[in-house]
Amino acid sequence: MSNHRLLAMFKDFDDAFEVIDKIKGKALSSVHVDDVTMMSPIEHPDIDEVFEGRPSNIGYFSLMGAIFGVSFGFFFLSSAQASFLVQPQGGKPVIPLPTNFVLMYEMLIFFFVWTTVFTFIGMSGLLSRRGTLYSEKLTVDEIGLVVEVSDSDLDSVKNFFKENQALEIREEKV
Amino acid sequence: MGQVIQDKVIDENLEWSRINADVIASMQNPRRAYWVTFAVCVSMFLCAIAAEIYQYKMGLGSAGLNNPHMWDMYIATFVFWIGMSHAGTLLSAILHIIHAQWRKPIYRFAEAMTTFSLMTAGFFPMIHLGRVWNLYWVLPYVSDRGIWPNFRSPLVWDAFAISTYLSSSALFLFIGMIPDMAVLRDHTTGWRKKLYGILCLGWRGDDRQWRNFRRTYMLLACILIPLAISVHSIVSSDFAMSIMPGWHVTTFPPYFVAGALYSGCAAIMTLFVALRYFFRMEEYMTLNIMEKTTKLTFAIAMVWTYLNLIEFSATWYGHNMYDKELLIDKATGPYAAVFWTMIFCGMVVPFTLCFQKLRRHMPTMLVVSILLNLGMYVERWMIVAPTLAMSHQPHQWDVLWGTVIQWAIVFGSFGWFGLLFLVFVKLFPCVSMYEVKELCLHLKHEIHEEEQAKKHAAKAGATSSGGASPAGNPGLEGA
Numbered sequence: 001m002s003n004h005r006l007l008a009m010f011k012d013f014d015d016a017f018e019v020i021d022k023i024k025g026k027a028l029s030s031v032h033v034d035d036v037t038m039m040s041p042i043e044h045p046d047i048d049e050v051f052e053g054r055p056s057n058i059g060y061f062s063l064m065g066a067i068f069g070v071s072f073g074f075f076f077l078s079s080a081q082a083s084f085l086v087q088p089q090g091g092k093p094v095i096p097l098p099t100n101f102v103l104m105y106e107m108l109i110f111f112f113v114w115t116t117v118f119t120f121i122g123m124s125g126l127l128s129r130r131g132t133l134y135s136e137k138l139t140v141d142e143i144g145l146v147v148e149v150s151d152s153d154l155d156s157v158k159n160f161f162k163e164n165q166a167l168e169i170r171e172e173k174v
Numbered sequence: 175m176g177q178v179i180q181d182k183v184i185d186e187n188l189e190w191s192r193i194n195a196d197v198i199a200s201m202q203n204p205r206r207a208y209w210v211t212f213a214v215c216v217s218m219f220l221c222a223i224a225a226e227i228y229q230y231k232m233g234l235g236s237a238g239l240n241n242p243h244m245w246d247m248y249i250a251t252f253v254f255w256i257g258m259s260h261a262g263t264l265l266s267a268i269l270h271i272i273h274a275q276w277r278k279p280i281y282r283f284a285e286a287m288t289t290f291s292l293m294t295a296g297f298f299p300m301i302h303l304g305r306v307w308n309l310y311w312v313l314p315y316v317s318d319r320g321i322w323p324n325f326r327s328p329l330v331w332d333a334f335a336i337s338t339y340l341s342s343s344a345l346f347l348f349i350g351m352i353p354d355m356a357v358l359r360d361h362t363t364g365w366r367k368k369l370y371g372i373l374c375l376g377w378r379g380d381d382r383q384w385r386n387f388r389r390t391y392m393l394l395a396c397i398l399i400p401l402a403i404s405v406h407s408i409v410s411s412d413f414a415m416s417i418m419p420g421w422h423v424t425t426f427p428p429y430f431v432a433g434a435l436y437s438g439c440a441a442i443m444t445l446f447v448a449l450r451y452f453f454r455m456e457e458y459m460t461l462n463i464m465e466k467t468t469k470l471t472f473a474i475a476m477v478w479t480y481l482n483l484i485e486f487s488a489t490w491y492g493h494n495m496y497d498k499e500l501l502i503d504k505a506t507g508p509y510a511a512v513f514w515t516m517i518f519c520g521m522v523v524p525f526t527l528c529f530q531k532l533r534r535h536m537p538t539m540l541v542v543s544i545l546l547n548l549g550m551y552v553e554r555w556m557i558v559a560p561t562l563a564m565s566h567q568p569h570q571w572d573v574l575w576g577t578v579i580q581w582a583i584v585f586g587s588f589g590w591f592g593l594l595f596l597v598f599v600k601l602f603p604c605v606s607m608y609e610v611k612e613l614c615l616h617l618k619h620e621i622h623e624e625e626q627a628k629k630h631a632a633k634a635g636a637t638s639s640g641g642a643s644p645a646g647n648p649g650l651e652g653a
Binding site: 037038039041042043044047048051054056058059077081092099102103105106109110112113116117119121125126127128138139140141146 | 189190191194325326330331334335338341342345346349352353356357360361375376377378379380381382383384385386387388389390393394397400401404408608611612615616619
C-alpha cells in the first residue's frame, strides 16, 4: 500500500520526460506511469503524447450547460410571456419565437460558460485540500514528478530519481 | 536569416526566472507617468461624478436631452465602449484559436480592457434613464403590477447580451490569470501573497490542471467569439430595428462589429504604448508585436472603410428620400465638421500604418491610435445624433451639441475606464508570465527545427553538387 508521496524536481522537461519514458519501460516495478503526476510552470505541447489516455471531459459538461441554457431560456421567456396577466395584442403572438431565439442564444452561452468554469474548478481539484508536497520553484522553471510509493519501495524510487538527474527530492507521508 | 528568426516577437533566450522577476517588479515599481495618468483619470472621473449628481437632482434636461434628442451622446458613448470591448475577444479568443503566438505577451491587458469597457458601457443606459432609481424596472421580474419587460424590444436583448458578455469575459480573464496568480502567490509577500493565494484557487500546475485549463480556455475562447458578434449585432439592432432614416440599414450588424474591432484594436495600440512605457516592458511588448497589431488594425480599418462606403452607396442609390437627405446633410449640414473628422480619422489616418518606420515609432503610434479612436467615437456620434436631429418631421429638426453636463459625463467615462485599468495593471500582471514562457519554448523549438532543416538542406546540396553533371540537373544526375 502506498504511504509515501515523493516529489522529484528536474531542471527541464527533457529530463522529466526521460524519467517518464524509463518508468514506461518498466524501469521501476513499483511505479506505473498512470500514477505519475507532473507539475510544471507551463504546459508542454507534447504532454498528451507523454501521458497518453488522460482525457479531459469538460466539453461534455459544457454541452449539457448549453442544452440546459437553451431550454431554460425558452421556458423562462415563454412562462413570462404567457402569464395569466397577458394582454394579447392583435396580430402578435403571445410567445414570439424569432425574438426569443436571440435570448435563448444568449442563455445558451451564459450557461455554457458557467458550466465550463465550474466543471474546470471541480475536475482540476481546485479549491480542494491537497498534500503539502510542493515547491515554489515549480512556478519558476523546474519540473516536478510526483509518485506514491510504499515503505518498502521508498529507497529504490529515491535512488532511481537521483540517478536520473533529479535536483531535489521531497517526501511526505500520505 | 531564417523566417522564424526574422519574425520572432520576443527573445527566446529569456530565462523563465527573469520573466517572473521582471513582471513582478514592474507591478511594484511603475514609472512616474503611471501616477500622473492615474491622477488625471481620478480628476476626470470626479468631474463625471459631480455632473451626474447635478443631473440626478435637476433631471435629464440639464444634459440637454429632450425630444427629439432622447439618446444623443450617452448612447453614442455606450456603443463606443461596447465596441471597445471587442478587442479583448479578438486578440485573445480569435488569435488563440488560430494559434497566433505573438498575442501571448499582450492579450492579458486586451482581455482586461474588454471587461472594463463593458463595465463603463453599462453605466450609460442607467445614466441615460434619468430616473436611475427606477432601474430595476427593466429586470424581468413579476412585479405587483404584472408588467414584464417587452421581450420583443432590442433594448431587453441588450440587457441579456451585455450581462452575458460581461460575466463571460470576466470569467475568461480570470481563468486565464489563474496560473499567474500561483506565480504571484509563490513569489510575493504580505497582503499580495494572501490576495493571490485566494485568487489562484489552490493552483499547483499539475498535468491534470493544465489539461483541463487548456480545454476550458479553448472552449471559452470558442464561445466568446459568437457571443461578441451577437452582442454588437444586438446593439446595432437598437438602431436598425427602428424605422428612422440612417438607422434602418441591413448592413448595420456587420458594420457595428467591424467598427467595434477597429476601435478595440486602436485602443490596444494606445494601451500597448502606455504600458510598455509605464512598466518598462520593452523586452516583452516588442516592436515586432506592435507591427503585427498595427497590420491587423489596418486590415480591420479597411473592412470598416468598405462597409462605410457600401452604406453610403446603398443610401445614395436606394433613393429613399429621407435617408438620402440625411446623408447629404451629414456631409454638408451642421454636423459636417464632425462627419469629415470621422472620414479623415477613420479612413485616411490608417494609411500611416502602411509605413514600417512609423509602425515602429511608439510616439507616432500613440498619436495615430488616439486619432483612430477619435474617429471611431465620432462615428458613433454620427450614427446617433444626425438621425435624431433631422428625422422625418421637419418641425422636429433640432441640432444638439450637448451641454457641459453631458460632455463631463462622457469625458469622465474615460477617466473611470482608465482608473479601473490602471488599478488592474498595478494589482495583476499585464503580461502573462506562463504564456510568455510557452512562447519562448515554442520559439526555441521552431528555431531549432529551422536550423536542422538548413543543415539537412546544406548536406543534401553538398552531396548532390558532388555528382552534378555539367548540364546542371543535380537531382536527376545524382539519382
